[in-house]
Amino acid sequence: MPANDDLALLTEAAREAGRIALTFWRQSPETWDKGDGAGPVTEADLAVNRMLEAEFRAARPDYGWLSEETPDSDLRLNDERLFIIDPIDGTRAFIDGTRDFAHSFAVAENGRVTAAVVYLPAQDKLYSAGIDTVSTLNGRPISASAAESPDGAxxxxxxxxxxxxxxxxxxxxxxxxxxxxxxxxxxxxxxxxxxxxxxxxxxxxxxxxxxxxxxxxxxxxxxxxxxxxxxxxxxxxxxxxxxxxxxxxxxxxxxxxxxx
The missing domain is CATH 3.40.190.80 (D-Maltodextrin-Binding Protein; domain 2)
Incomplete structure (x- = not known):
């Protein structure tokens, strides 16, 4: 599957994930601790994860699956390509009602990420990149700094x-x-x-x-x-x-x- 096709799939899913997450944001979502130092999770994390797993598995049934909110399976180790998903990255920020949480979705092929989207729905910032494309923010190319010294970096x-x-x-x-x-x-x-x-x-x-x-x-x-x-x-x-x-x-x- 071309990386650009995967990137389009991730982008569409990120927008939908944002719509779901924002229905829970600042609405006192149900929250509990996962234990073993894994941190908190909310009903929003799980709602986004359910949507993503249904959509991605239907669209790419031959891809493996690795998500923070799905029990892991060694079956993914046999897959050439897989989704790597964090339904909500920055769950504590989400719980606190700040705008700094994100959806983080990637496709990896043979250990290398080939398509990636990070979306901050409360700020409407969508970052994306493919293995053969430049990185963009809301469709505009972006570039890293040219800093060389730690002094003041x-x-x-x-x-x-x-x-x-x-x-x-x-x-x-x-x-x-x-x-x-x-x-x-x-x-x-x-x-x-x-x-x-x-x-x-x-x-x-x-x-x-x-x-x-x-x-x-x-x-x-x-x-x-x-x-x-x-x-x-x-x-x-x-x-x-x-x-x-x-x-x-x-x-x-x-x-x-x-x-x-």
């Missing part, structure tokens, strides 16, 4: 990632730290050049990062795991060894300073 990251023990010699680079709840959106903000880099050091679920990593890469950012290795998807377990996305020169500078 803007870095989207959680505060613990700037603890001295994560950096060579305990010296934290002089970056300006910012934060957004959604990992997918952080990657897209790097893609549009609004921030110079994003970093997460802890193991990262594939559904959080898959779509955003392609969008950042197609916008000119260099995207790897925390050790500088290329990202591969459809793993077992489906987790990346952290993620760093930045302008190429800045990426090298940060990787060189991180402890391994």
């Amino acid at each position: 803007t870095l989207l990251t959680a505060r613990p990632n700037l603890a001295p023990e994560h950096w060579q010699g305990g010296v934290v680079p002089p970056v300006r730290r910012m934060f957004r709840s959604s990992i997918a959106w952080r990657l897209c903000l790097v893609a549009e050049g609004a921030f110079d880099a994003m970093l997460t050091l802890k193991p990262t679920w594939e559904w959080d990062a898959a779509a955003g990593t392609l969008i950042a890469a197609q916008a000119g950012a260099l995207v790897t795991d925390r050790r500088g290795a290329a990202l591969r998807y459809n793993g077992t377990p489906p987790r990346l060894d952290g993620c760093l996305a930045a302008a190429p020169g800045l990426h090298r500078a940060l990787i060189d300073r991180l402890t391994r």
